[in-house]
Amino acid sequence: MSTSTFRAAVVRTPGGPDSIEIIDVPLAEPGPGEVRIEIAAASVNPVDLAVADGFFHALGVIDQPERTGLGWDFAGTVVARGHGVDLPVGTRVAGLVPGFDRDFGTYAEQLLVPAADLAVVPDGLDLIAASTVPLNGLTAAQIVDLLGDAPAGGDRLLVTGAAGAVGGYVVSLAQDRGWRVTGLARAADEEFVRGLGADFTTGAEPGWDAVVDAAVLQEQALGLVRDGGRFVGVRPNAAPAAERGISVAVVEVRPDGRRLSDLLARTASGGLPARVHAVMPLERAADAHRAMAKGGVRGRYVLRP
Ligand SMILES: NC(=O)c1ccc[n+]([C@@H]2O[C@H](COP(=O)([O-])OP(=O)(O)OC[C@H]3O[C@@H](n4cnc5c(N)ncnc54)[C@H](OP(=O)(O)O)[C@@H]3O)[C@@H](O)[C@H]2O)c1
CATH class of the missing domain: 3.90.180.10 (Medium-chain alcohol dehydrogenases, catalytic domain)
Structure with missing residues (x-):
């Protein structure tokens, strides 16, 4: 330089x-x-x-x-x-x-x-x-904020793209908020997803209490949410239209130095991949x-x- x-x-x-x-x-x-x-x-x-x-x-x-x-x-x-x-x-x-x-x-x-x-x-x-860590860790943390705590009796969360950067972090962070997580990913990703403490699937049936759509499956992913459940997407300008009483939220990541410190500490200690x-x-x-x-x-x- x-x-x-x-x-x-x-x-x-x-x-x-x-x-x-x-x-x-x-x-x-x-x-x-x-x-x-x-x-x-x-x-x-x-x-x-x-x-x-x-x-x-x-x-x-x-x-x-x-x-x-x-x-x-x-x-x-x-x-x-x-x-x-x-x-x-x-x-x-x-x-x-x-x-x-x-x-x-x-x-x-x-x-x-x-x-x-x-x-x-x-x-x-x-x-x-x-x-x-910063972009995808903060995105996942802010997705989990949008999702909130798992309600009693309705804690089954599906994360699409669970082997990706955003999805992998969501799988980890959502469990802290009480969600029982299943990761949707490719067959070859099973070991990684299970290693994060989640169940694993390559093809999900409808009926989930909540879906985080990190694979950007959009309407297809919304269709997997039960009536009155929760959906969080990753495309700010292209949220799928709400239906069946489902709450639809979309993340738009923003900087957060304090949150990032926590994510980096957890990465350093091996708690996040x-x-x-x-x-x-x-x-x-x-x-x-x-x-x-x-x-x-x-x-x-x-x-x-
Ligand atoms: N709104 C925001 O603030 C914000 C912030 C960060 C990221 N994003 C967006 O979030 C999305 C995810 O980002 P990322 O960095 O996590 O991407 P990534 O690392 O490429 O992860 C996406 C994962 O989804 C998988 N996938 C795609 N279609 C699938 C399917 N039908 N079944 C199973 N798995 C499938 C991909 O597998 P293959 O590679 O095998 O296809 C990949 O593992 C991107 O669109 C990104 O732009 C948004």
Whole structure:
């Protein structure tokens, strides 16, 4: 890195992995309440593939005149801090950058973020593993908040996509709130799902007290909820229409430094799975996207700037 610029992976004209470019971006200093992070690891998530593809540009959710940044979560080290920030330079942190419509992202060497959105990475958890937690761990925690505690006599929860990043965390976290969880996943995922303390199925019958739809099966998943049950989805702009007295909620993840600290601590202690599929240099972001697009990947690709 030169002293005045840093490298970032962006899309100017979105069109899939081939449209991802590495560019030099001017370095900026943190404002009040902000820190500048030297990113050590940024995970590749399904949302990044949709951004690079132009899906959200076509919806009108992204309207960037020059370039769109890629990447939502990261782990790295504080290298500069703005007025009012206590976090010392050199602290290892992880976090989440929310929202679609931005010209910066975590696929980059440097990042400015509000210090309040960060969590300190505990000793014993490496930054590669830590970078896989913020987006999907917080999404799952916020899904479980939407779900609430399991009611007495109605505690059977089905989690679709239970072997995925969001689904795997939901399977774990929902049990803390009293739910008896069954994970719907591919046949090859049985050992992983049962290892999280859940029952397992590759094909569910209707009648569940609640369904969390991390596989984005949408109306098909809603159809598995009993009359008057609960459904939580993951597509904010495309919730299935409520029916049969079912409460329908959709998660829209937001940063939460305190919650993230807890998720990182649980990852460090082995209470939540740390799932890294492969580590690649930033320059190979497009290859990571191509590999993810084929499906069947378990654990995250992690980019190292
Ligand atoms: N709203 C928000 O704030 C928010 C935040 C984070 C994520 N999300 C969204 O949540 C979704 C899940 O994200 P993720 O990172 O967990 O994705 P992921 O790791 O790819 O997990 C999805 C899982 O679902 C499985 N699956 C898909 N169809 C299935 C089926 N018919 N039966 C059984 N399993 C099936 C996939 O298996 P295969 O790989 O074998 O297909 C995969 O294991 C994505 O759409 C993401 O964009 C939303």
